[in-house]
Structure formats: structure tokens, C-alpha cells
Amino acid sequence: MKTRSALLLAVLSVSKMLAAPVPALEGHDFFYAGENKVHDMYVVKKGEIVWSYHNHKSKGEISDAVRLSNGSVLFAHQFGITLLGEDKEVIWKLDAPEGTEIHTAQPIGKERIVYVMNGPEPKCVVHNIVTDKPEREFPLKVGNLKSVHGHFRHARLTAAGTLLVAHMDGGKVSEYDEHGKEVWTTPFPGPWAASRLPDGNTLITSTKLIREVDAKGGTVWECKPSDLPDHKILNLQIATRLPNGNTLLNNWVNPWDGPIDFGTAPAQALEITPDKKVVWTLRSWAEPNNLGPATTIQLLDVPSAAENVHFGEFR
Template sequence: MNNTTDSIRMKRVSPELIPGNELSHLDFFYAGEARKQNMYIVRNGKIGWSYTHPADGEISDAVMLSNGNILFAHQFGITEITPQKKVVWNYDAPTGTETHTAVPIRKNRVLFLQNGNPAKLIVMNKKTNTVEKELIMQVGNPNKIHGHFRHARLTKAGTILVAHMDMGRLCEYDSDGIQLFKMDIPGLWSAEELPNGHFLVTSKTVVREIDRQKNVIWEYALSLSKEDGCSVTSPQTSVRLSNGNTIISNWFNQWNGNGQVDMNNQPVQAIEVTPDKKVVWVLRQWQSPDLGPSTIIVPLSQPRTTEKASFGNIH
């Protein structure tokens, strides 16, 4: 590394935090796509709650509801459990389809994307188990269902922000399926609306904040994480903290090879970067406890509205 690069790195990185394993850095809810479907709540640097879902699939999306319940999508269905781990609602995806995202609408409804041929956006009433809305969704290849979608999020205006994974395209739709926004983003995995109305977008090579005019307001090229010794190679979701920092998750593929982590070269599960791209936290927690791969990290220290108010006229 030359002197110029070395100087830039020292300005951006807090080297003492690079080894990671700083569970006490913040309290958070955690889940990830893995062979063993686990979720955790970490408080004061320790596991305060954990759950293992006894089914096939992978946890692709999960959200803590305001009543403490957890709603999660696990490839072949969607389930809601209480903090006591009691199942209070469940949806089994039809044969030949997959569900990788779930978004609550107030208390009684859930919106999800169903990968399939055809792919669908569905709004279901959890109390009556009836479908209240169904839209056919465009995909890149109708027959390769696993790659259609991972994440969708409702906006404060009652529209839906969809990460078309197999198309590499971010789109916003109203409740009638009318496209309001479109932007091609290669390697797109997820996106969510920020309080300022901008979008925080996670793709394979970069995390960006963009406005509705497609201007890049902020970005963090993931090549920087490699230079900093905390390489993020498979990002899935990002979250903007109230202090302006951004947490970026990093997934590890347990289906490749023997699925075992090299404990002498542990992959990063998450990093936190400041607006000026300084790394201030690195998570590597693969033993005592083993958190597994990272997809979703939700900080518990800042207020978050989990149940969105509406999707169009559905409340």
C-alpha cells in the first residue's frame, strides 16, 4: 500500500475496532439467510432472545412489530411469533413459489411478494386469512423464481418500493401497480425509504443514498471495506442510524463447500460507516455466540415505525 493510500485509510478507519466482536456496541435484532433458521436479539453485548424456525428454507426478511412479535419470511412461507415463540399467524407459500419479504400494514395486514410464475404482490388480512389485494409483478425470467425478489418496503406515502433482483432495477409502484419511479441498478438486493424521502439502496458493489431525481447523495463503495481489512463481499441490507451512520450487513454462503467459517479468517457480518466513510464498528461473531450469516440488523436504540399506515387505501 503506498503512502497516499495509507494516509487516506488512516483518516477513514478506526483500526482498533477492525477485529470486531464488539457486541456491546449497540442493541439489535438480527437474522440471516442460513441453513439453520435462527434469529436473535442482542442486548448489552449478550443474546437476550433467540429462536430457531423448525422448517426448510432460509430467513430472508424479518421485522419486530410494535407489540414485540416478530414477522418473518422464510422462503416457503411467512410466520408471526410472539416473544414467547408462540406462532400466532402463518402462511404457507403454494408449491412452486417462494416468499422472501414481508411488510406489515398496521396490525392486521401483511404485504409480501411471492416469487413464482406469475410473480405476485399480495396483501393478506391476517385475521381473516383473505387476500385483499393481488397484483402481477414483472420479473426478468418467470421460470427462475428463486432470483425474482428479496426485499420490498412501503413508503410513508403508501407506495411500495420494490428491489427487482433478477432485473437489476429499483421501482416504486402505487397500489394499482402503476410505476412511479424506475432506476436500473446492477446487482440490486434491497432498498428502503429514508425519513428525508430519499432511498437507501444496497447492491453488490456499493451502498447509495439516491433522491427521486436519481442523484447520488451519498455512497460507500464496498471496495473501501476490503482496503480497510473488513471486506463486505455479499451485502444484503443497509440501515441508516439516527446519528447519520449506516450499518451494512454482509452475508456468508453456508451452502457452498462445507459451509464452515474459517475461524482464522472470519468473514465480516456487518460494518458501520460514518457519512465520511470511516468504519466505526465491525461485527465478526461466529462463536460464543455464533450469530450466523447476516441479512437483517435492526438497531433497538432508535425509534422505528414497523407497521406502515397504508398501501393505497388499504389500512
Template sequence: MRIFHLLSAIALLGGVATSPLSASEPIKHRFLCCDYASGKVSIVNTEGVEEWRIEAKNPQDCWMLPNGNILFAHRTGAKEVTLGKEVVWEYTAPEGVEVHSAQPLPDGNVLVVECGTKRLVEVDRSGKIAREVPLVSGPKVGTHGQFRGARKLANGNYVVTYMTDRKVAEVDPSGKVVREQTVPGYPHEIVPIRGGNWLVTCGDGHQVVEMNAKGDIVWNLHENDLPDNPLRLMAGLQRLPNGNLLLCNYLGHGHIGKNPHLYEVTTDKQLVWSYADHGLFKTINQVHVLDAAVLAKPWEVER
């Protein structure tokens, strides 16, 4: 069942509702997404139809690159593929390691965070490690629970989500922590935004928070702030140019088939769009919006 929802009256089945602001301009999104449980990376058009997909084991991060190729992280590494599904770049992590994040960088390298080896690596176009940054997680944290999202900053540092440790941190290229903040849940994504604040999805904490440099929560979205649309495990996140947040509502842990996969929420906590197709997807955990008005170089996108 496919559902699009604009907050004008009620959700419509199998179609697009009219916008509360303009009946002639309903919100529609074309997007790239990961489905962790179904094991695929997909492109979905503005009518909610899957137009492209590739199989991947437990994909967790995905990007459309300026050349039109798709970069994604999967359980044991990362790949760049053409829309013809030709692999043009690949990194395979050491045995026993889990990979849950990959970010394309302006110099052509790809940032990968590894659970198990506890490190960030920048991998060059030949698939070799160009830089390694050590990370420290709690001594009793198992491989699967160590890290999720990680991003490189313009200043050369990195931000990392320490999932089981319930914290997010900025580290320099030597691995030294220069900023660290605890969060109300198990963080899955951290998005640095203009002004130095961080947007963090808090996993099974069922909320999204914006934190300033002092660690104060200056904005949050709680589990039941969207009437009849509860926040489940909050995973991926993209901040759109208009300030709205596109949120991945991961439906694992007992919620498959029960709620929308994606929510678009305004800063005053109004739901203006949602997406669900439970026949097509089980657990969308990351999204990259491909709208013409949103497309930019990946390292310029707030996600």
C-alpha cells in the same frame, strides 16, 4: 469468535472497544437478525450474546412488533411468533413460490413479495389476501432471482428490488411502474428515506448507493472503502436516527467465517462499529436494531 469493533485503534476479540469520541460510552447494539444459511432468526444482546432464537428455513426479513412479537419471512411464507415461540399469525405462499420479504403495515396487514407468482400481496390478520399487486420481471429470470426486499410507502405505492434485472422500482396499487432506476449490482434491499431518495444495497455488486429521484447516485460505499473490512454481498440495511447505516455483510458465496457480519458506517464512510460471531452465525442477511433510542413502530423505521 465474537468481535465488536469501534474505530479507535484495532478490533478487539470477545469484547467492546472504547468509542473514539467517548471512552465511557462505547457503541453497543441489541438487534434482531436473520441468518439465511443457519436457518434461524435471533435476538442478540448488547454484549453480542444470543438471547433468543427460532428456527426458520432461509429467513430473509424480520421485525420486532410493538407487542413484542417477532415477524419474519421465510422461504415459503411469513410468520408472527411470540417470544414463547407460539405462532399467532401465518401466511403460506402457493407451492413453488419463494418469499424473501415481509413488512408489517399500520393497519395490521403484512406486505409479502412472492417470487414465482410475481406479485405483492397484503395479507390480513386472518391470513387471507386483502390486496394483490402484479409485478413484471425479465422473461428469462427464474423464480429465485426475481425479487428481494419490498416496502409500502406512505403514499400507498410500493418499492421493490428486482434482483436479477438489476433495478429498483416504485409501483402503484395496480402494478404500474411510476419510477424505475437501474443499480450497479443485484439489489437486495431498498430503503426510502426522507427527501425522496432511495438507499439500495447492491448484493454481489459489493456496494451501497443512495439515489435521488432522477436516478443519480448521490452517495455510495464501495467494496474497499472500509480498510480491512471489505463489502461482500450487501443485503439488509437500517438507517439509524443519527444518519449512520447499519449494513448486513452477507458472507455466503465463499466468505463464511472471513469477515464481520454487520457494519455501522457514518455518512463520511467511517466504520464505527462491527459485529462478528462466526461460531454463532454464518450469513446474517437482515437486521432490526432494538436499541431503546432507535425503537419505533416498524413502519416508521428506515429499513
């Protein structure tokens, strides 16, 4: 009996250690995905990975992913879009037509999504996932029709019901209404992502620059890798302005450049103050908590519904 009790205590102790929070993951609850050679996504809460998805037979990179309030995940993965249930079963998917790529998609309510398609006929599409039919589409201009991969990476709806599109090869960020009318634009070198802030300013990211601009395109705030000398910044992709005024940025490591040295790889994400002081660092390359390269980091500290947005009449 004593031996059995001792064994039970040992097992419980080991289980407790395995389930203990990982210091590298503490500080925020978040959903995480990144451009990688395989599809990997994670949910981290209280310093522990509580949900993960791995598809080693996948094709294409996850350039955009959104976790909905019911735990489902909508993600664009270059050669299509997938809506995945919390149980990891596919609810709906769309394959990108031959010669095209889809790198960004966002849910609109429970029945629709909006996505941008790279290709010989680049366009924005509102698609009903219940009827599985497009309900609205309009063309988008690009810099080079033949360079499909470089057209677009990220687009985001605003609180006003318009869509901000980062024209990566067009050197601009443009805002469109649901009919495709351009209602605002500003030049920007190689924009990867853009989001509208509550005060009306726009936060734009390229691989080596984060800049907040006002309605006239004037610089309000910016951050460059040289502003963060203690951190090796390789590729910025998405920056998110937090409710506390800080900015969350991802630092993508390119796995196509060669094997990633997990011992020397830089932090995957940083939270910085307006005066560019780092107050939170995410660096988790060690197994069994290797999150891989970072593209999307959606904070889950406060419950929210990412699908509660609209695009003009589409809700």
C-alpha cells in the same frame, strides 16, 4: 455454613460472568436474523443475547424479518411467512404455493401484511392475517419467469404509503402505489434491497454496492467494498440509514459455499460514517454467542413500532 456460603458465592460469581455483556455485541441493541441453513434469530440488548429462536427442522432461508413493538416477529423464509410471538409460538403462517418463493414481508398495522411472491405469476399481495384472506394483489414484472429464485429479495413501504420493490433480476428499483401503478423507477444492477430516506432520496443495495440516489436517479453517495479495505466484504444485502447520518450494512457469509471458518469469518455488520469511516463493528462467531450469517439487523436503541406504516388505504 462457611462451605455453603463459599459455594453460593462461587455460583453467583459464575452466573454473573455468564450474564456479563459480550464486548463483540456491545454498541447497539438490535434484532438479528440471517439467511442460513436453519432458522436462527436473536435479540441483543446491552451486549447480551436476551431472546433467541432456533428451528433446526426449518426449510428455506430467512431473507426478511421484522420485530414488532409487542415483541412478535414476522419473517419470510423462502417457502412461506410466519408470525411468531415473543413466546416463540406461531400466531399465523402462510405457505408459499408449489413452485413459488416468498423472500420479503412487512407488517401493516396489527391485521395486515404485504409481501412479494416469486414465481410463474410474480405479484405483490396485501393479506389480512385476521381473516386469512388476500385483500389486494397486483402483478409484477421480472427478467426471467423460469428463474424463480432470482426474482425478488426485498421490498419496503415508504412514508408516503407506496412500496419500493427491488427487482433483482430486472435490474431496477420501482415504486408502486397500492393499485400496482409504477410511480417511480431507476435502473440498478441486481438490487437486493431499497429504502426511501426522509429527504426523498433512495438507498439501494446490491451484493457489491450501496448507492443513494435522488429522485432523478442521480448518485448522491455510494460505498463499495474497495472503500472499506480493512474489512472483507463478501455479500452486501441490506443497508440502513441511521438517524445520525451513518449507514448500517450487513455482510452476509454464504453457508452454502461450504463450512464457515469461525476464526477467519469477517464482520457480520458495520456502521460507517458518510466519509466511510467504520465506527461500529459486529463480529460474533464464537459460541455461545455465534449469531451466524447476517441479513436483517433492526436496531432497537430507540423504541419504535415497525408496524406503524401504511400502503395507500391499508393501515
